[in-house]
Amino acid sequence: MEKYQLRSGFTTGTCAAVAAKAAAAMLLTGNPLQHMKLVTPKGTEADLPLFRVVLNDQEAACGVQKDAGDDPDVTHQAFVFASVGHFYGDEKEALKTCYRYDLENGSPLFLTAGEGIGWVTKPGLSCPIGLPAVNPVPRAMIFQGVEEARREAGFEGPLIITISMPEGKKLAEKTFNSKLGIVGGLSILGTTGIVNPMSEEALTATIRLELHMKAVAGERKVILTPGNYGEAFIKEALCLSMSEGVTCSNFIGEAFTMAREDRFKEILFVGHIGKLIKVAGGVYNTHSKHGDRRMEILWDCVSSVIPDSQRLEKEILSANTMEEASKILKEYNILEPVMKEVVHRIQAHVSRWSGGIHVEVVTFSTTYGILGMSEGAQEMISHFATREEDRE
Incomplete structure (x- = not known):
């Protein structure tokens, strides 16, 4: 055809x-x-x-x-x-x-x-x-x-x-x-x-411009989130304004690289676990056309936390969504330590892409809310909240 x-x-x-x-x-x-x-x-x-x-x-x-x-x-x-x-x-x-x-x-x-x-x-x-x-x-x-x-x-x-x-x-x-x-x-x-019909170049150019605008305005701290779920969570659960944030879609690696080029010093990275689990596996662009591997990445995180379990491995690899996988982990009473490992890996990859920028991570699900937070995430959230209060 x-x-x-x-x-x-x-x-x-x-x-x-x-x-x-x-x-x-x-x-x-x-x-x-x-x-x-x-x-x-x-x-x-x-x-x-x-x-x-x-x-x-x-x-x-x-x-x-x-x-x-x-x-x-x-x-x-x-x-x-x-x-x-x-x-x-x-x-x-x-x-x-x-x-x-x-x-x-x-x-x-x-x-x-x-x-x-x-x-x-x-x-x-x-x-x-x-x-x-x-x-x-x-x-x-x-x-x-x-x-x-x-x-x-x-x-x-x-x-x-x-x-x-x-x-x-x-x-x-x-x-x-x-x-x-x-x-x-x-x-x-x-x-x-x-x-010309919207291209990846046009989308990344928009992300670059938003980050650059903030940098020109003297901002050195920014919130990054992949999309609508993240935006809603930032507003409703974290009580922060997206005026502090930039939506990076699937171009997560590119966004952190751009932030490095514009010399940002701190980034709060917030996203649904369905997207961020890919980042835990070092996936630079999370679009499905570059592959899925969500459950394989999750199982790799699980296997580093608990002794090998063939039954659990089969359940995780058979899960259709990260919401379903999170439920399985909760039933096994290991959701918290596994998400701690997931967040640690996300931090490692995005910090590398950003050239060592101080990055804190929050990941969540629609069922359980916050699943994992890096050690300094709450402090950074409080910082953004205080800045918002000062502007008001």
């Missing part, structure tokens, strides 16, 4: 640039348009239809509906709007909220954000604090598209471009923007102009 080829799409940056170029062309020629072409940084031509065109003497505006292809992008089918108008304001004052683009022989272009576009409030991003979250590549695409329209129309005066996404504020709640210090809406993103 022929393998299905995932369909690519266009980034919000491409949509914003197409809309801005079209709005500039309409303003400067007085002619309404139905579509606009633009070449992306990857060299692919985008020829996109325009929606909700508005045109008058002072301003033109239009929208482009994003098609993200087969990528599960939260902005898929959302509208990206651009308006372009003549600029009559104070240039120095405009720089407080606008990006500026200058040619050697020409008036400047200004770029700002309208409804649904986020504003940067923390250092460490590729956009300055206090300006819209329009990343460098889409920013350049927008300016180049508008400059091309201005040149073709033979116009040399200053213009102001405003990008907006009416659904942006609501959609931003589904992203990491609030953690990154982007408030009020979405970022305008893209480096190639093309959306």
Whole structure:
């Protein structure tokens, strides 16, 4: 059977640039348009239809509906709007909220954000604090598209471009923007102009950015957890905020390596035993495609704690889930010492991956709650709790 080829799409940056170029062309020629072409940084031509065109003497505006292809992008089918108008304001004052683009022989272009576009409030991003979250590549695409329209129309005066996404504020709640210090809406993103279906590279880049943002903010202690179970446990059982944490999915080894690169000094690692048992076996990436071996790893931990038992070995290796295996260990009255060994092995592996960062570990199950904690975990939990109280 022929393998299905995932369909690519266009980034919000491409949509914003197409809309801005079209709005500039309409303003400067007085002619309404139905579509606009633009070449992306990857060299692919985008020829996109325009929606909700508005045109008058002072301003033109239009929208482009994003098609993200087969990528599960939260902005898929959302509208990206651009308006372009003549600029009559104070240039120095405009720089407080606008990006500026200058040619050697020409008036400047200004770029700002309208409804649904986020504003940067923390250092460490590729956009300055206090300006819209329009990343460098889409920013350049927008300016180049508008400059091309201005040149073709033979116009040399200053213009102001405003990008907006009416659904942006609501959609931003589904992203990491609030953690990154982007408030009020979405970022305008893209480096190639093309959306490729979500890759492992994109996921690890998100983890790296979150850790880097915390490091830039001066943080040297962080909570790491693989996913939703861990997040819920951290909030409900440990009474800590995930504002202190980063979700690393299956990329556990990579996350600890990244933490080393950003010079973190202490990490609280919290996760469900179903995921963390793999880490106890030295599994760098816990995705099932890299293998399972959960029960084999668990049995290796069990066999180091108690004398050999063929009956117990058979029960453990036949268990379908770590919840079931934990129940078996509890029935044999050895759950606590086995989990102590599991936690010890987890600590050893993640400490090695992180280059010797001080790591404390908490692992749990949905049935029994905390199964194991490293010796200094409670102290580190208390530290994070105190920091949270101080912020309040």
